[in-house]
Amino acid sequence: MDERRITDSLCEIFKKRTGIDFMDHPEQMDLPLFGQEIAVPARELVYIYFDIEKELGVSIPQEAVRQGRFRTYREILRLCDDCLNRAAVPR
DSSP: OOHHHHHHHHHHHHHHHHSOOTTTOGGGTTSOTTSTTTOOOHHHHHHHHHHHHHHHOOOOOHHHHHTTTTSSHHHHHHHHHHHHHHHHSOO
16 A cells, blocks of 8 residues: 555544544644644544554554554554555565
8 A cells, every 4th residue: 555545544534533634734743642732532542543454454553552653643654654564565
């Protein structure tokens, strides 16, 4: 899956779940999703997690979430890209 499709899909998931269009508001990409500025409810982040797995066909490791890689839009985008690139490498 190419980077543009990942970005577009993730942006649509966030628009659906939070009402935020990160392409229109790139200044918010590095803000904590639980922070005061964005304040995404924990429940919505769980839905976002499962939407990503369903829409992008990627399994996000729980360890990555525990390590704090699921805290900003940009971190989630990188995580999705990393997981998809890892899955595409032949073993």
